[in-house]
Amino acid sequence: MSVKNGINGWAGSILRINLTTGAITTEDTLPKYKPYVGGMGIGYKIMLDEVPMTTKAFDEENKVIFSVGPLTASGVPCSGRTNITSLSSWSKGLSILDAHMGGHFAHNMKYAGYDAIVIEGKSDKPVYIKIEDEKVSLEDASHVWGKGTFETNKTLSKEAGEEFDVCSIGPAGENMVPMSVIITSFGNSGGAGMAAILGSKRVKALVVRGTGAVKIARPQELKLLSNYMIKDLVGGNNNHNVPRVPQSWAEYSATVNNRWQGAPGRCWEKAPNGPVDTGEQPSGVINVAAMRCLKGVQEFGEIAMKYIVKQGGCSSCPVRCYSEYEMDPLADYDLPTHVSNACLPMNHDNIYAEGEKHDFVDEGDGKMIRGGAGSRAVDDYGVDSNYGNLLRDFNRLYNDGILREHMTDEEWNEVPWDLMKTGDPRWTVEFWKRMASGKGVWGELGQGSYFLYKAWGLDDASKNSAGKNYYDEISSMNTNVTYNGYPKHHSAEDAWQSGLLYNLMYNRDCMVHVLTNFVRSGSPYEEVIKPVMEEYFGEGVVDPPKHYTPINDAKIRLAKWAFLEKQWHDSATLCNWMYPMTLATSPARRYRGDLELDAKFLSAVTGEDWTYEEQLFAMERISHMLRGMTAISFAINENSKNLRVDHDGIPAWVFDKDPDIPAFSEGTDKMDRDDMEKAKTMFYEAMGWNTETGIPTRETLTKFGLDDLAAKMDEYGLL
Numbered sequence: 007m008s009v010k011n012g013i014n015g016w017a018g019s020i021l022r023i024n025l026t027t028g029a030i031t032t033e034d035t036l037p038k039y040k041p042y043v044g045g046m047g048i049g050y051k052i053m054l055d056e057v058p059m060t061t062k063a064f065d066e067e068n069k070v071i072f073s074v075g076p077l078t079a080s081g082v083p084c085s086g087r088t089n090i091t092s093l094s095s096w097s098k099g100l101s102i103l104d105a106h107m108g109g110h111f112a113h114n115m116k117y118a119g120y121d122a123i124v125i126e127g128k129s130d131k132p133v134y135i136k137i138e139d140e141k142v143s144l145e146d147a148s149h150v151w152g153k154g155t156f157e158t159n160k161t162l163s164k165e166a167g168e169e170f171d172v173c174s175i176g177p178a179g180e181n182m183v184p185m186s187v188i189i190t191s192f193g194n195s196g197g198a199g200m201a202a203i204l205g206s207k208r209v210k211a212l213v214v215r216g217t218g219a220v221k222i223a224r225p226q227e228l229k230l231l232s233n234y235m236i237k238d239l240v241g242g243n244n245n246h247n248v249p250r251v252p253q254s255w256a257e258y259s260a261t262v263n264n265r266w267q268g269a270p271g272r273c274w275e276k277a278p279n280g281p282v283d284t285g286e287q288p289s290g291v292i293n294v295a296a297m298r299c300l301k302g303v304q305e306f307g308e309i310a311m312k313y314i315v316k317q318g319g320c321s322s323c324p325v326r327c328y329s330e331y332e333m334d335p336l337a338d339y340d341l342p343t344h345v346s347n348a349c350l351p352m353n354h355d356n357i358y359a360e361g362e363k364h365d366f367v368d369e370g371d372g373k374m375i376r377g378g379a380g381s382r383a384v385d386d387y388g389v390d391s392n393y394g395n396l397l398r399d400f401n402r403l404y405n406d407g408i409l410r411e412h413m414t415d416e417e418w419n420e421v422p423w424d425l426m427k428t429g430d431p432r433w434t435v436e437f438w439k440r441m442a443s444g445k446g447v448w449g450e451l452g453q454g455s456y457f458l459y460k461a462w463g464l465d466d467a468s469k470n471s472a473g474k475n476y477y478d479e480i481s482s483m484n485t486n487v488t489y490n491g492y493p494k495h496h497s498a499e500d501a502w503q504s505g506l507l508y509n510l511m512y513n514r515d516c517m518v519h520v521l522t523n524f525v526r527s528g529s530p531y532e533e534v535i536k537p538v539m540e541e542y543f544g545e546g547v548v549d550p551p552k553h554y555t556p557i558n559d560a561k562i563r564l565a566k567w568a569f570l571e572k573q574w575h576d577s578a579t580l581c582n583w584m585y586p587m588t589l590a591t592s593p594a595r596r597y598r599g600d601l602e603l604d605a606k607f608l609s610a611v612t613g614e615d616w617t618y619e620e621q622l623f624a625m626e627r628i629s630h631m632l633r634g635m636t637a638i639s640f641a642i643n644e645n646s647k648n649l650r651v652d653h654d655g656i657p658a659w660v661f662d663k664d665p666d667i668p669a670f671s672e673g674t675d676k677m678d679r680d681d682m683e684k685a686k687t688m689f690y691e692a693m694g695w696n697t698e699t700g701i702p703t704r705e706t707l708t709k710f711g712l713d714d715l716a717a718k719m720d721e722y723g724l725l
Contacts, residue, residue: 014223015076015612016044021120021142023135025207026066026127030142035121041711043624044075046104046576048122049091050631053102054715059638063095063199064182064206072115072123072212075579079116079220079321080611083232083240084581086320088112088196093639094513095199096184096454098490099653101639102632103513105198106576107173108320109191114171117216129208134162137214138170147210151180154386155189158211166213174211175201176388181444182206183452187390192318192330193346193381197390198514199454223613231606236324237290239587239599241527242266242298243327244519247589247597248528249298255288257593260528265327267300272308276315276332289591295324302329305352306374313374318346325584333378335366339432345378354380354434356397356483359404361427372429380434387442393515395455395493396441398483399476403451406472412462413447456491465489478658489655496522498660499675502554503685504565506677510654510686511569511629513636517582520568524588525551534597538589542601543567553672557685565685566692570625574604577628627710629693630702634715634724637701641722650686650700701725 019032020039035048042051049071061067071091078085090105097103115123118139125135132151133144150158158174166172173190179201186201204210222228241247243265250260251269260266268284275281287294299317302310313333317326330346337343345352354377355363365372384391391397403409410418421440425433440448450458455476463469464476477486487494487506492515498506501521509516529535531550539548544560575582587599600606602618609616637649646652661669661679669678690697694706704725707716719725 014221015080015608016040017116017119017121017218017220019119020048020122020124021137022124022126023142023144024127025125025129025133025144025209028144039121041624042628043577044078044121045073045087045089045579046091046573047624047628048073048577049089049104050102050628050635052122052124053091053093054631054635054718057093059101059635059642059718061093062100063093063203066128066207068093068203070125070200070203070207072125073579074112074116074121075577076612077578077580077607079113080222081228081232081322082580082607082611083235083322083324084320084584085322085579086110086112087576087579087581088115089576089579090188090196090198090200092200092203095202096457097492097513098456098644099513099636099640100643101513101636103198104576105188105196105200106517106582107188107190107194107196108581109171109173109194110321111171111173111190111212111214112579113321114214114216116220117218118214119216119218123212125204125207125209128206132208132210134174134211134213135209136166137212139215139217145213150174150210152177155388156386159189162211162213167215170213170215172211172213174388175204175209176386176442178202178388178390178442178444178452179205180210181442183389183442183444183449184454184457185390185392185396185441185452186388187385189385189388191320193328193385194320195385195390199390201388201390220611222611224610227610228607231603231610233292235587235603236292236295238592238595239590239603240295240325240584241589241591242268243301243325243583244526245523245584245587245589246527247591249287250304250528253286253288255286258528258530258534261530262526262528263304264526264528265301265304266298266528267303268297272300272303273311274314274316275311276313278315282316289593296326299325299327300329301327301347302331302374307370309368309371310374312368313378315344320581323581327583331378333375335371335375336379336431339379339430341379341431341435342382345382347377347381352377352381354384354397356394356401357434357437358426358429359401362429364429376429376431376434379431380438383435383438387438389438389441389452392454393493393495395485396451398485398493399455399458400437400451402476402481402483406474408462408464408470408472409447411471412450417446454491455486459491475658480659480663484657484659486657487660488653489657490653498677500525501564501568502549502561502675503557503677503682504561504568506656506660506682507565507685507689508569508572510656511632516572518568518572519582520571520586520588521564523583527589529589529597534589538596538598539564541598542588552675554670554675556670556678556681557688559688562685562688562692565689567622570622570629573625573628573632574621577625578604578608580604623710626693627712630707630710630712631715633693633695633700634702634707634712634719637724638719638722641724647701647722647724648699650690650698654686654700656682
């Protein structure tokens with residue numbers, strides 16, 4: 007498969023697979039989809055044009071769109087992402103949403119010649135989609151249906167050949183459990199219920215190999231930019247730019263427990279040929295970047311080194327963000343010992359709602375060993391934890407006695423609660439197996455927080471025996487940041503009003519790391535974070551931890567920028583844990599990053615001279631599409647024409663926590679109600695949205711070439 011003549015960056019084709027008819031076709035990516043860049047943008051455009059918002063997630067008419075952008079597989083560092091778009095089966099409004107998958111799948115898809123794979127219709131039997139360049143077929147998947155993701159991926163890659171990449175669903179997806187994920191590589195996942203939609207279509211896996219390439223317009227320029235990024239800009243995972251452990255070359259050591267944990271004496275002790283000392287990783291040296299991140303140590307302390315085999319990562323990534331372990335103690339329980347974890351902290355102790363949480367071999371290793379068993383099991387069964395909400399909901403329901411009320415005696419007695427009460431790692435396996443079944447109370451939990459709370463009266467303190475509103479309760483087990491069924495993802499606790507604003511914008515946990523990447527970078531606030539960010543966005547843009555100030559114009563500029571950057575990363579497609587290069591590792595640069603680097607990469611790859619402003623303009627278009635389609639779905643499914651009230655509502659705990667400390671006082675990250683309402687108004691104004699409803703105006707939609715979206719919104723009286 008060779009690249010299409012005259013196209014730089016993009017592969018040039020979109021692959022369509024109709025499971026109902028068996029038809030397999032292609033269409034050109036350009037010029038129709040170019041204004042939407044790729045990834046998320048292509049997914050939104052296809053959904054807007056082809057899937058009415060009256061469609062439900064499991065309807066045959068719904069589509070699942072795997073899409074990548076012009077930077078993926080181009081050699082740009084940290085570009086190994088795949089965006090997956092469809093309709094929600096589990097969050098309020100049942101609107102459009104995305105999953106975001108790492109690993110190596112994106113590169114093989116692009117090398118095969120495709121910017122997007124559109125899966126439509128429904129098969130009458132289990133199948134997997136096999137793609138080898140132009141050769142695309144539907145293959146029988148009956149022999150792997152019912153299998154876990156690890157066995158499925160291994161079996162299909164062995165059958166097809168080791169050069170194929172596989173992503174698959176587990177039993178949770180097959181059973182159409184909304185809380186389910188697609189798994190590729192060794193634990194890289196695409197969540198948001200996408201696996202359940204593939205399960206409804208009877209698609210077990212995608213198996214992809216590409217032998218082509220991505221054409222680069224200015225390869226020498228791309229090489230120099232990549233070297234510059236790795237040498238002077240990029241830090242550890244989340245672009246944490248200051249090492250946690252003092253190093254001889256470093257001016258600062260991290261003020262927080264960040265992910266740059268590599269240092270002399272910090273080792274991968276289980277490496278195959280003996281321990282690997284991560285050593286020092288000075289700024290300005292390209293080949294040490296991969297030794298900086300030691301995620302296991304950041305989560306569990308130095309005991310984690312005893313079990314770390316190496317750091318894993320995605321294609322084109324010099325950072326290697328996640329630890330792979332060989333956890334010998336799990337063998338005593340007949341559990342797999344090789345485990346990994348890419349994103350959500352490997353903490354499954356919340357499902358040990360009662361009983362002993364013991365250590366295994368060394369003091370302090372219990373949380374890690376149980377977490378390892380849980381991480382392996384949740385991925386193998388293909389369950390999505392809803393960014394930890396599922397674990398926290400279980401913990402609350404168990405301890406409040408509500409779970410027992412909803413189980414029959416037979417159901418309750420059939421559960422091996424003794425495994426939980428004795429801290430046995432097999433409890434995590436049992437827990438995720440039951441979640442994947444979709445049966446009984448476990449099936450209700452697997453619907454996700456929104457429908458669970460509605461069904462059990464947990465959204466109204468008067469309707470459940472515990473007398474609680476699970477959205478509003480002040481509790482360490484409550485992190486719901488809207489009333490839409492998903493938790494916060496680096497919200498006000500990280501980035502004051504700006505962080506809370508973008509947490510309100512999506513139809514799942516926001517997965518925005520743009521601001522936490524500098525807030526938790528480890529750099530000192532007064533010496534680095536404040537002056538650099540004020541240089542970018544203006545005075546008063548950032549606050550010190552737990553000492554916030556009222557909303558201002560600079561914070562609104564920051565919130566809008568972070569919102570648009572998230573869309574950029576999922577369209578280009580780049581890793582949002584690493585980009586943008588807000589801060590740098592280089593003292594010579596005064597730790598100042600390069601916000602225009604992404605546009606420079608796009609220019610070098612495509613040969614078209616993109617400016618930073620043009621990049622953000624394109625992402626604003628996609629942001630309005632997200633908001634407009636959300637408005638339509640809320641009109642249809644919630645009988646609402648006001649997103650400000652019915653989508654962007656903020657639970658009471660955000661304002662009522664720390665009751666003895668007033669908002670804007672030192673020592674709290676609570677928000678003020680009036681201030682956040684003012685912040686919403688200012689943000690909507692900055693976006694060109696109606697300030698009363700939070701919905702894009704007709705003028706704004708026309709400005710961004712979205713008259714087709716405006717026409718659909720008109721049908722529901724939204725403009």
